[in-house]
Amino acid sequence: MASPPRRVSSLLYSLLPSSLAPIPLFHALPIYPLLLSSVFSPSLSRSLSSSMAPELQQDGDGTSAHAALHKTKVTVVGSGNWGSVAAKLIASNTLRLSSFHDEVRMWVFEETLPSGEKLTDAINRNNENVKYLPGIKLGKNVVADPDLDNAVNGANMLVFVTPHQFMEGICKRLVGKIKGDVEAISLIKGMEVKMEGPCMISTLISEQLGINCCVLMGANIANEIALEKFSEATVGYRENRAIAEKWVHLFSTPYFIVTPVQDVEGVELCGTLKNVVAIAAGFVDGLEMGNNTKAAIMRIGLREMKAFSKMLFSSVKDSTFFESCGVADLITTCLGGRNRKVAEAFARGGGKRSFDELEAEMLQGQKLQGVSTAKEVYEVLSHRGWLEFFPLFATVHEICIGSLPPSAIVEHSERKPEL
Numbered sequence: 001m002a003s004p005p006r007r008v009s010s011l012l013y014s015l016l017p018s019s020l021a022p023i024p025l026f027h028a029l030p031i032y033p034l035l036l037s038s039v040f041s042p043s044l045s046r047s048l049s050s051s052m053a054p055e056l057q058q059d060g061d062g063t064s065a066h067a068a069l070h071k072t073k074v075t076v077v078g079s080g081n082w083g084s085v086a087a088k089l090i091a092s093n094t095l096r097l098s099s100f101h102d103e104v105r106m107w108v109f110e111e112t113l114p115s116g117e118k119l120t121d122a123i124n125r126n127n128e129n130v131k132y133l134p135g136i137k138l139g140k141n142v143v144a145d146p147d148l149d150n151a152v153n154g155a156n157m158l159v160f161v162t163p164h165q166f167m168e169g170i171c172k173r174l175v176g177k178i179k180g181d182v183e184a185i186s187l188i189k190g191m192e193v194k195m196e197g198p199c200m201i202s203t204l205i206s207e208q209l210g211i212n213c214c215v216l217m218g219a220n221i222a223n224e225i226a227l228e229k230f231s232e233a234t235v236g237y238r239e240n241r242a243i244a245e246k247w248v249h250l251f252s253t254p255y256f257i258v259t260p261v262q263d264v265e266g267v268e269l270c271g272t273l274k275n276v277v278a279i280a281a282g283f284v285d286g287l288e289m290g291n292n293t294k295a296a297i298m299r300i301g302l303r304e305m306k307a308f309s310k311m312l313f314s315s316v317k318d319s320t321f322f323e324s325c326g327v328a329d330l331i332t333t334c335l336g337g338r339n340r341k342v343a344e345a346f347a348r349g350g351g352k353r354s355f356d357e358l359e360a361e362m363l364q365g366q367k368l369q370g371v372s373t374a375k376e377v378y379e380v381l382s383h384r385g386w387l388e389f390f391p392l393f394a395t396v397h398e399i400c401i402g403s404l405p406p407s408a409i410v411e412h413s414e415r416k417p418e419l
């Protein structure tokens with residue numbers, strides 16, 4: 001495991017309880033996630049103090065059959081760029097934590113590689129997702145499985161991480177196959193719009209499968225986390241703090257710091273809506289308008305994210321926008337994400353080549369979420385008569401479908417003072 005970067009590790013080191021501070025960093029590494037969680041979350045610290053010792057024990061002379069029966073099994077549903085990194089993160093922890101089965105199953109939407117080999121076989125042979133995360137070993141305990149039913153069978157914790165447009169179909173295939181006590185988490189940034197109105201992906205999972213579903217969102221460009229560069233994430237939960245802590249436990253590593261927040265809608269809407277703002281930021285880059293303009297677009301976008309989230313769900317908290325899932329994810333995606341990159345190419349070409357074409361050419365099978373999310377947000381805005389309150393969101397969609405030129409992003413996004 002890579003050491004955390006020095007500046008971060010020394011900061012965290014200085015925050016450790018004094019009784020632990022003298023432990024050299026590499027000795028503390030196995031318990032690092034627990035320590036970090038404790039440092040950043042006092043109530044987590046309290047609840048972990050009782051459970052910490054068993055987690056830290058080695059299995060020694062072999063786990064008893066009884067204990068093995070009660071170990072938690074984790075399946076990751078999805079194996080794209082972020083899906084593969086999520087499996088890697090989780091797999092490093094299931095090996096370390098004795099309450100989890102070592103093996104992490106990862107459902108793969110099967111495809112045939114140019115070599116003629118099936119993607120699943122290539123992943124299992126190389127211990128690497130050669131298409132969506134080349135060059136990164138996932139951990140020997142990650143097992144790719146193209147059979148969805150088999151992949152989820154017996155799992156107690158399900159991690160959903162596919163592009164959002166595929167989730168409705170996946171849920172339909174899983175109806176009746178998941179026990180009610182299974183816990184789920186969604187890492188998916190996006191939403192569905194139904195006749196009744198907008199439906200967040202965690203709600204879709206909960207309602208279709210009859211299970212509880214948390215969310216994990218944050219400033220998490222997958223390729224950077226794959227290289228074990230320090231970053232943070234936010235787990236959004238509804239009521240059950242203990243379940244949120246279990247997810248924090250499963251994902252935390254010395255380089256991936258996870259904070260629980262009781263605001264599932266706020267966390268999920270942050271992750272979803274920032275992709276629309278990232279498309280706008282890409283237009284600004286494509287038009288070479290500079291950093292001030294991009295910062296202005298990000299500010300206006302953040303304001304619309306907050307207003308839209310609160311108009312949909314009055315429970316959404318202001319503080320959520322200051323977590324990793326909020327302003328941090330907005331910044332990283334507007335600087336380095338795929339939505340930004342493809343939108344830049346779209347604007348450079350004057351909007352003549354469609355997003356579908358550019359996505360296929362530039363992302364090689366990876367999927368954008370911002371363009372479809374802009375359409376979904378637009379549907380909600382028009383249906384509710386809110387278009388005039390969200391000029392940036394509306395303009396992004398109108399540019400994406402070719403009704404406005406890319407330059408409209410600054411002309412239309414902010415109401416300017418009357419001259």
Ligand SMILES: NC(=O)C1=CN([C@@H]2O[C@H](COP(=O)(O)OP(=O)(O)OC[C@H]3O[C@@H](n4cnc5c(N)ncnc54)[C@H](O)[C@@H]3O)[C@@H](O)[C@H]2O)C=CC1
Nearest residue numbers: 079080081082083109161162163166188189221222366367
């Ligand atoms: N890549 C990143 O840096 C991050 C992505 N996310 C979110 O995670 C979610 C998943 O994204 P990635 O893992 O990056 O995926 P990706 O965009 O890299 O890959 C696309 C995935 O979709 C699968 N797929 C294609 N057609 C399908 C179908 N008909 N049914 C089911 N699956 C199909 C492909 O096999 C592949 O696994 C998205 O909501 C994204 O916004 C969140 C944080 C970071």
Ligand SMILES: O=C(CO)COP(=O)(O)O
Nearest residue numbers: 218219220221337338339
């Ligand atoms: O969500 C992301 C980073 O947190 C990734 O954003 P992109 O899909 O634009 O790459």
